[in-house]
Amino acid sequence: MSLTTETIAQDFPKLSLLTGEDSAARQLSFGVNEPCPAMGIARPRSTEELAALVKRCNDEGQPLIVGGGLTNMVGATLAKPEDLIISTELMTGIEEINTDDRVVVVEAGAKLQDVHDAVAEHGLALEADLGARGTATIGGMISTNAGGNRVVRYGMMREQVLGLEVVLADGTVLSSMNRVLKNNAGYDLKQLFIGSEGTLGIVTRAVLRLRELPAHVSTLFLALPSYEAVCSLLRHLDHGSAGTMSTFEVMWNSYYRLVTTPPAEGKPPLAQDYPFYVLAEIGGADKDTTEALALRLVETATEKELIADGLLAKNEAEREKLWALRDDIGQVLQLYPMAAFDISVPLSKMPQYLEDMEAALRAEYPDNRSVIFGHLGDSNIHVIVGPGTDKDEDLHRVEELVYAPLPEVAGTVSAEHGVGLYKKNFLHLSRTPEEIEIMKRLKRQFDPKNILNRGKIFEL
Amino acid sequence: MSLTTETIAQDFPKLSLLTGEDSAARQLSFGVNEPCPAMGIARPRSTEELAALVKRCNDEGQPLIVGGGLTNMVGATLAKPEDLIISTELMTGIEEINTDDRVVVVEAGAKLQDVHDAVAEHGLALEADLGARGTATIGGMISTNAGGNRVVRYGMMREQVLGLEVVLADGTVLSSMNRVLKNNAGYDLKQLFIGSEGTLGIVTRAVLRLRELPAHVSTLFLALPSYEAVCSLLRHLDHGSAGTMSTFEVMWNSYYRLVTTPPAEGKPPLAQDYPFYVLAEIGGADKDTTEALALRLVETATEKELIADGLLAKNEAEREKLWALRDDIGQVLQLYPMAAFDISVPLSKMPQYLEDMEAALRAEYPDNRSVIFGHLGDSNIHVIVGPGTDKDEDLHRVEELVYAPLPEVAGTVSAEHGVGLYKKNFLHLSRTPEEIEIMKRLKRQFDPKNILNRGKIFEL
Numbered sequence: 001m002s003l004t005t006e007t008i009a010q011d012f013p014k015l016s017l018l019t020g021e022d023s024a025a026r027q028l029s030f031g032v033n034e035p036c037p038a039m040g041i042a043r044p045r046s047t048e049e050l051a052a053l054v055k056r057c058n059d060e061g062q063p064l065i066v067g068g069g070l071t072n073m074v075g076a077t078l079a080k081p082e083d084l085i086i087s088t089e090l091m092t093g094i095e096e097i098n099t100d101d102r103v104v105v106v107e108a109g110a111k112l113q114d115v116h117d118a119v120a121e122h123g124l125a126l127e128a129d130l131g132a133r134g135t136a137t138i139g140g141m142i143s144t145n146a147g148g149n150r151v152v153r154y155g156m157m158r159e160q161v162l163g164l165e166v167v168l169a170d171g172t173v174l175s176s177m178n179r180v181l182k183n184n185a186g187y188d189l190k191q192l193f194i195g196s197e198g199t200l201g202i203v204t205r206a207v208l209r210l211r212e213l214p215a216h217v218s219t220l221f222l223a224l225p226s227y228e229a230v231c232s233l234l235r236h237l238d239h240g241s242a243g244t245m246s247t248f249e250v251m252w253n254s255y256y257r258l259v260t261t262p263p264a265e266g267k268p269p270l271a272q273d274y275p276f277y278v279l280a281e282i283g284g285a286d287k288d289t290t291e292a293l294a295l296r297l298v299e300t301a302t303e304k305e306l307i308a309d310g311l312l313a314k315n316e317a318e319r320e321k322l323w324a325l326r327d328d329i330g331q332v333l334q335l336y337p338m339a340a341f342d343i344s345v346p347l348s349k350m351p352q353y354l355e356d357m358e359a360a361l362r363a364e365y366p367d368n369r370s371v372i373f374g375h376l377g378d379s380n381i382h383v384i385v386g387p388g389t390d391k392d393e394d395l396h397r398v399e400e401l402v403y404a405p406l407p408e409v410a411g412t413v414s415a416e417h418g419v420g421l422y423k424k425n426f427l428h429l430s431r432t433p434e435e436i437e438i439m440k441r442l443k444r445q446f447d448p449k450n451i452l453n454r455g456k457i458f459e460l
Numbered sequence: 461m462s463l464t465t466e467t468i469a470q471d472f473p474k475l476s477l478l479t480g481e482d483s484a485a486r487q488l489s490f491g492v493n494e495p496c497p498a499m500g501i502a503r504p505r506s507t508e509e510l511a512a513l514v515k516r517c518n519d520e521g522q523p524l525i526v527g528g529g530l531t532n533m534v535g536a537t538l539a540k541p542e543d544l545i546i547s548t549e550l551m552t553g554i555e556e557i558n559t560d561d562r563v564v565v566v567e568a569g570a571k572l573q574d575v576h577d578a579v580a581e582h583g584l585a586l587e588a589d590l591g592a593r594g595t596a597t598i599g600g601m602i603s604t605n606a607g608g609n610r611v612v613r614y615g616m617m618r619e620q621v622l623g624l625e626v627v628l629a630d631g632t633v634l635s636s637m638n639r640v641l642k643n644n645a646g647y648d649l650k651q652l653f654i655g656s657e658g659t660l661g662i663v664t665r666a667v668l669r670l671r672e673l674p675a676h677v678s679t680l681f682l683a684l685p686s687y688e689a690v691c692s693l694l695r696h697l698d699h700g701s702a703g704t705m706s707t708f709e710v711m712w713n714s715y716y717r718l719v720t721t722p723p724a725e726g727k728p729p730l731a732q733d734y735p736f737y738v739l740a741e742i743g744g745a746d747k748d749t750t751e752a753l754a755l756r757l758v759e760t761a762t763e764k765e766l767i768a769d770g771l772l773a774k775n776e777a778e779r780e781k782l783w784a785l786r787d788d789i790g791q792v793l794q795l796y797p798m799a800a801f802d803i804s805v806p807l808s809k810m811p812q813y814l815e816d817m818e819a820a821l822r823a824e825y826p827d828n829r830s831v832i833f834g835h836l837g838d839s840n841i842h843v844i845v846g847p848g849t850d851k852d853e854d855l856h857r858v859e860e861l862v863y864a865p866l867p868e869v870a871g872t873v874s875a876e877h878g879v880g881l882y883k884k885n886f887l888h889l890s891r892t893p894e895e896i897e898i899m900k901r902l903k904r905q906f907d908p909k910n911i912l913n914r915g916k917i918f919e920l
Contacts, residue, residue: 100691100808101839123699147642156642159619174894180804181838182607182616182875184655185883185890186917187899191651195644212699231560239583239672242745244702285702285753293745344640348560378641379561415642423645430645434634439647445905457646 002082003062005040012053016043016090023085029070029077030132038065038079043090047165047173047204050086054202055171057084063454066198068109068140071132073342074420076144076197076456083454088139091204094118102210103162103179108139108203115208124210127154127246131327139203145195147416152238152377153246153283154211156416157194163207164190169447179207192442197418198453200446214283217246218294219319222301222310223274227351229306230276234347234377236306237280240297247281248377249326255373259328266325270309279326326373335369335386339398342417344379349409356405361385364397380415403429419457427458462542463522465500472513476503476550483545489530489537490595498525498539503550507625507633507664510546514662515631517544523914526658528569528600531592533802534880536604536657536916543914548599551664554578562670563622563639568599568663575668584670587614587706591787599663605655607876612698612837613706613743614671616876617654623667624650629907639667652902657878658913660906674743677706678754679779682761682770683734687811689766690736694807694837696766697740700757707741708837709786715833719788726785730769739786786833795829795846799858802877804839809869816865821845824857840875863889879917887918 005019017040018026024035044050057064065079067087079085088109096105099122106115112133115126128141130148140146142164146157154160163178176190193201220237224230230250237245251259256277260268270277282297284290294312301307313319332338345353354372361368367388374381383402387394403413403426413419413426427436440460443450450460465479477500478486484495504510517524525539527547539545548569556565559582566575572593575586588601590608600606602624606617614620623638636650653661680697684690690710697705711719716737720728730737742757744750754772761767773779792798805813814832821828827848834841843862847854863873863886873879873886887896900920903910910920 098806098808099695101806102695103806123695145644145648147644151641155615155619158648159615172894174898175892176895177870178872179806179870180840180872180875181611182804182835182840183872183890184605184607184876184878185872185874186879186887186895187656187660187902188605188618188651188654189895189898191648191654194648194651196647200647212695212703214702215699235559235562235583235672239675240745242674242704242743242750243672244704283702285700290702344642346558346561346563346639348558375642380640380642410637410639412638412640412643412645414645415640416644418644419646427646430643432635434632435636435646435649438634438649441905442647445901 003057003060003084008040008042008053008084011056015049015053016045017041018043027070028079029072029075032078036079036085037081038083038085039081041085041087043087045090047167050202050204051167051171051173053086054167054169058170058449058451061449061451063451065453066202068137069111069132069135071136072140072144072420073417074414074422076418076420076453078421086202088137097122097124099124101179104208104210105205106138106208107205108137110138112136112138112141119210120213123213125213126160126208127211128157128160138206138208142194142203142206143196143198144418147375147378147380149249149375150246151375152248153243158191160208161190161194161206162209164193164203165205166193166201166203168201169449169452174201177205177207181209195418197420197456199443199456200452202452216284216287216290218282218284218290219313219322220278220280220294220298220310221269221313221322222278222280222298223270223308224276224278224306225308226275230278230376231347232304233278233301233306236301236304237282237297240300241282241293244283245280246283247279249279250374250376251277251326252372255371258331258334258371259325263334264328264331266328269311269322274308279322332371332384335371335384337390337395338384338386339395339402341383341385341402342415343381343383343402343406343411343413344415345381345406345409345411347376347379349411353405353409353411357402360401360405361398364401365389365394399426406430421456424458463517463520463544468500468502468513468544471516475509475513476505477501478503487530488539489532489535492538496539496545497541498543498545499541501545501547503547505550507627510662510664511627511631511633513546514627514629518630518909518911521909521911523911525913526662528597529571529592529595531596532600532604532880533877534874534882536878536880536913538881546662548597557582557584559584561639564668564670565665566598566668567665568597570598572596572598572601579670580673583673585673586620586668587671588617588620598666598668602654602663602666603656603658604878607835607838607840609709609835610706611835612708613703618651620668621650621654621666622669624653624663625665626653626661626663628661629909629912634661637665637667641669655878657880657916659903659916660912662912676744676747676750678742678744678750679773679782680738680740680754680758680770681729681773681782682738682740682758683730683768684736684738684766685768686735690738690836691807692764693738693761693766696761696764697742697757700760701742701753704743705740706743707739708835709739710834710836711737711786712832715831718791718794718831719785723794724788724791726788729771729782734768739782792831792844795831795844797850797855798844798846799855799862801843801845801862802875803841803843803862803866803871803873804875805841805866805869805871807836807839809871813865813869813871817862820861820865821858824861825849825854859886866890881916884918
């Protein structure tokens with residue numbers, strides 16, 4: 001069953017609806033350059049308009065794909081010709097900032113950077129940050145439970161969400177717009193819609209908790225002699241900063257060389273000879289105290305031989321240059337054709353995992369090239385592997401080799417990006433059959449006609 | 461349908477089972493002194509033993525009540541003669557502390573204080589703390605999503621849980637023992653069992669995240685001139701401490717006088733003349749820096765006229781004395797007979813709520829006496845009201861008067877204690893009909909025979 005865009009246009013005359021060439025011209029997803037094949041793109045302006053449309057689609061069994069900033073990394077926004085896309089691009093409102101309650105209320109289509117800017121004017125911060133901040137929407141970040149680079153201190157997007165308004169598959173508006181940190185009146189239903197990638201309901205509005213905007217952030221860039229030093233430094237900085245270390249990013253030597261050697265534009269602030277590089281940030285109350293603390297922590301870390309070399313960014317420009325290296329992920333295209341991975345491995349098991357995985361890779365692909373970098377503070381690494389051939393089946397084989405050793409080390413096939421389409425075939429490596437069966441039961445309960453992001457995460 | 465204890469003893473010969481006088485002698489719940497009326501108390505020693513028993517109970521439709529430390533505040537552990545109690549008291553193991561991964565793996569019956577002590581030996585902390593720490597179990601804290609006094613910085617119990625193992629109503633062992641901060645491989649099923657008060661499944665094991673144990677905690681006790689000053693001070697301390705303020709407890713003058721005047725044993729460290737008193741803690745990296753910071757923040761707060769008087773605890777003994785005042789909640793018995801409330805109100809609405817609520821109280825109970833104190837940093841206050849009569853129906857009427865103004869201010873009838881039995885009749889004030897219907901649908905899905913903590917939170 002389905003609808004046609006003509007029927008939708010007729011029955012919802014006020015709804016902004018893109019069809020034909022207007023729809024085909026739209027991108028499906030970051031990096032996907034083919035014409036959008038969906039029947040059309042509906043752009044509701046309000047929860048009520050969205051809910052009415054969803055109700056109608058449910059009545060007709062019309063499958064829906066929800067799109068926000070389209071920066072999804074696992075194909076969750078990819079659509080087929082029979083799909084109707086619902087875009088939140090006209091629901092971008094930042095409705096309220098309350099400085100006593102320290103919350104912001106937003107529509108799902110609000111962009112992360114816009115929220116950052118709006119709350120910063122009040123000395124507040126939404127402590128969730130990632131590279132796509134200019135494009136990613138709050139709704140998308142909630143539906144994927146986005147991670148990013150402040151998780152080790154502040155948690156995932158889930159931990160920033162106090163309240164949600166969602167539209168269920170049958171058009172019901174479920175309002176759980178809680179505004180307080182402590183609310184144990186019944187089941188915390190909003191948790192179902194965080195991280196379930198739009199398959200159980202559509203996020204339309206959210207209440208997000210805010211923190212005090214740090215008066216000053218000190219950025220350290222350090223070269224380390226070993227993996228053990230990395231683990232020790234993580235605790236050293238976290239302990240020594242009294243938990244104000246908000247970021248702990250690691251680059252293996254492979255990635256560091258990649259982003260500091262032509263054709264990359266970046267220049268190496270430290271010699272390229274070390275096995276590990278750490279970009280760490282400490283959020284403090286004032287510049288002098290925070291910088292003094294950072295330098296003292298570097299001093300004590302050096303005494304403990306955790307650091308071989310290092311520097312403290314002197315100003316915002318230097319800080320941005322350091323982040324530009326970390327964020328110059330486009331350089332991984334030098335490994336093309338390659339497979340990119342977003343995995344977590346417990347820190348205690350990381351060396352074992354990488355050793356086993358890299359040995360297996362080398363055995364089958366002796367010319368493979370790989371780089372590793374990531375949010376190691378929260379166990380998340382991004383591994384990019386170019387097998388050294390140009391066959392699709394080799395990229396698939398690489399996926400198997402990278403994922404296979406994960407269950408044994410209690411790692412996960414998806415740290416922050418979600419499952420979407422691309423990781424469906426590997427979900428069983430990270431979740432038990434009982435868990436997957438319960439996910440399917442929940443899906444059937446919340447979306448009996450299977451219209452919401454059909455085929456994402458698992459097949460029913 | 462049901463089982464008998466004879467059948468259970470026969471079919472599970474190794475199961476530790478208390479019946480008859482041994483069972484009747486047990487307490488049902490903190491403060492409840494009648495004989496335990498349940499048919500018996502089963503004390504499994506392992507997940508497997510617990511799961512086998514639950515499966516059998518489900519086959520027979522035998523209702524179950526799960527008990528941990530029995531410090532529940534809303535009657536969730538109260539049992540009837542037809543109930544079988546499952547106690548986790550023999551599943552107290554702290555199975556693993558991993559200092560690289562900064563996690564602890566525990567059985568559900570492990571006591572909070574024991575976990576604190578065990579991880580502290582490694583310089584780590586489970587950042588969830590509450591008064592009942594010597595008795596409350598991890599399983600109970602997870603099933604209620606316990607709050608406590610560090611929520612403003614570290615979040616609720618939910619935010620400390622990385623992984624769970626639960627036994628479902630049909631005896632299935634659902635293992636989601638995730639060990640990493642970032643894991644977005646599919647639905648985060650563990651969220652269903654956190655805060656659902658044992659009605660969807662029984663928590664048997666957990667992986668909890670740990671933070672660095674602060675090297676030093678500075679404790680401030682301050683007297684404030686107004687509610688506006690309280691709100692401003694919260695942001696002042698949080699901002700000025702770079703988010704290392706871990707606790708912000710508030711006592712209204714009524715409570716402060718109660719705990720610093722005989723028959724209370726406490727002596728007032730500050731004059732009893734101020735409308736508000738704040739106990740705040742800052743977790744720092746070393747004594748000197750943290751104390752200097754605390755004093756500086758007090759100085760600047762005084763310049764802004766946020767503080768009328770104050771002191772910094774000089775040592776652990778002084779700190780304990782201050783907490784003893786805050787925790788001397790037994791003094792509220794002076795208001796007996798009284799009703800005790802655990803509510804949240806957004807800080808911006810607190811004055812309006814209290815004014816409306818107290819006016820309504822005074823109109824019907826001119827002799828009423830009340831005290832207010834709580835974790836104001838996270839919007840949670842405890843209100844104790846003695847209507848001044850000794851009739852039960854007056855206590856019920858007080859409940860109505862305290863809860864009635866909450867929906868208008870987006871407050872909640874249960875901040876941290878849960879709903880259990882005692883707040884069932886008020887759930888509708890904090891959750892919409894659509895939400896309650898979905899809770900019931902989830903309950904029916906996960907526990908079709910309604911054997912787990914039947915009748916708690918809502919009636920099916």
